[in-house]
Amino acid sequence: MKAAQRRVWFAAPLVLLALAILLGLGTWQVKRLYWKEALMADIDHRRSATPATLAEIEAIARRAGDIEYRRVRLSGIFDHSRERHFFATHQGQTGYYIYTPLTLADGRILFVNRGFVPFEMKDAAKRPDGQVSGEVTITGLVRAPLVAKPSSLLPDNDIGKNIFYWKDLAAMASSAEVPSDRLVKLFVDADNAPNPGGWPQGGVTLIDLPNNHLQYAITWYGLAAALVIVVGFAYFRNGKAQGE
Numbered sequence: 001m002k003a004a005q006r007r008v009w010f011a012a013p014l015v016l017l018a019l020a021i022l023l024g025l026g027t028w029q030v031k032r033l034y035w036k037e038a039l040m041a042d043i044d045h046r047r048s049a050t051p052a053t054l055a056e057i058e059a060i061a062r063r064a065g066d067i068e069y070r071r072v073r074l075s076g077i078f079d080h081s082r083e084r085h086f087f088a089t090h091q092g093q094t095g096y097y098i099y100t101p102l103t104l105a106d107g108r109i110l111f112v113n114r115g116f117v118p119f120e121m122k123d124a125a126k127r128p129d130g131q132v133s134g135e136v137t138i139t140g141l142v143r144a145p146l147v148a149k150p151s152s153l154l155p156d157n158d159i160g161k162n163i164f165y166w167k168d169l170a171a172m173a174s175s176a177e178v179p180s181d182r183l184v185k186l187f188v189d190a191d192n193a194p195n196p197g198g199w200p201q202g203g204v205t206l207i208d209l210p211n212n213h214l215q216y217a218i219t220w221y222g223l224a225a226a227l228v229i230v231v232g233f234a235y236f237r238n239g240k241a242q243g244e
Contacts, residue, residue, distance in 0.1 A: 015231050019224055026220035033213035040209055046070045051139050054104070057186070067142045069207065072188060074110070075137045076102040080124055082176035086164045090116040090204055096163075098200045099187070101178055102138065110184040111172060112138055115192075115200030129197025141205050143187040145169035 051073035052060075061067045078100050085096040095118040099111045114130075121127050149156075149166050157164045159175045173183045192203025 015227065019227055022220050022224035022227065026217045026224065029213045029217035029220060033211070033217065036209065036211045036213055040211070043069050043207060043209075047141065054110075054184070057142055061186070067186065068144055069205075070142045071139065072142050073137065073139045074102070074104065074188070075135055076104045076110070077135055078102055078112075078132060079109075080131045082178070083124065084111070084164060084172045084176060085122055085162050086113070086167065088116060088204070090201070093118050095119045096122055097204060099164075099167075099172060101176060102136075102188075104184075108182050108184050109173075109178050111169065111187050112140070113143075113187060113189045113204070114195065115190060115202035116204050117200050121199060127197055127199040130195045130199045132196060138188060138190050139193065140188045140190040140202070143167075143189055143205075145185060145187065 046069045049071055051071040054072060054074045057067055057070060057072050060070070079102075080100060082101050084099040086099060088095060088097045093116075095116055097116055098114045100114050101109045102112045103109050117127060124131055146167055146169075149168075155165045157166065157168055157171055159171060162175070164172065167187065169183075169185065169187065170180075172178075173180065189205040190202040192201070195202065
């Protein structure tokens with residue numbers, strides 16, 4: 001067997017393996033693209049649906065567990081003396097999301113993200129008009145609590161200064177002296193209905209789902225095509241050289 005033929009027989013399995021990997025990665029990205037588009041469509045549907053009651057949301061949580069971004073409407077009384085502050089940026093400003101305990105008719109307590117205030121308005125005394133009293137009705141999006149800090153790069157929550165860098169529901173409740181047996185295990189992000197005095201500014205839910213799967217699929221399929229072209233060109237040149 002000639003040396004050139006031996007090289008071909010040796011390289012062929014490697015080329016086929018590389019081609020299978022590239023095509024597999026491209027196909028996987030196509031599947032991810034369909035999944036991401038379906039997820040985004042589902043979230044859009046949830047955000048535009050008729051608001052559910054809290055009882056309906058809790059029934060969904062028990063049945064399916066997936067309650068993220070579902071619209072809900074609920075009523076209760078805010079306890080502004082126990083609001084918690086989540087460090088955030090909004091429209092280029094640095095400040096806080098205001099999480100305020102809402103006492104429901106059945107005595108349970110739920111933390112509502114009422115919206116954003118600038119850094120200098122962390123003190124509730126600087127936004128007295130927004131400290132609404134009496135029963136209120138809130139419409140917003142349900143958010144599931146985190147089970148752990150999402151990244152080691154995030155600072156630890158500063159309980160003493162009432163500054164939270166990640167949404168630790170248990171720590172928020174404990175620091176606000178909300179009894180665990182009365183705590184509703186979810187958050188609600190209030191919609192953009194204006195608050196008296198303009199603060200907090202609601203409707204701050206950030207839904208950021210990057211969808212670059214099509215570009216990735218094109219890249220992997222493009223590399224597979226380039227591999228076929230390069231190998232075909234090399235095989236053609238090798239065959240031509242042998243025929244001379």
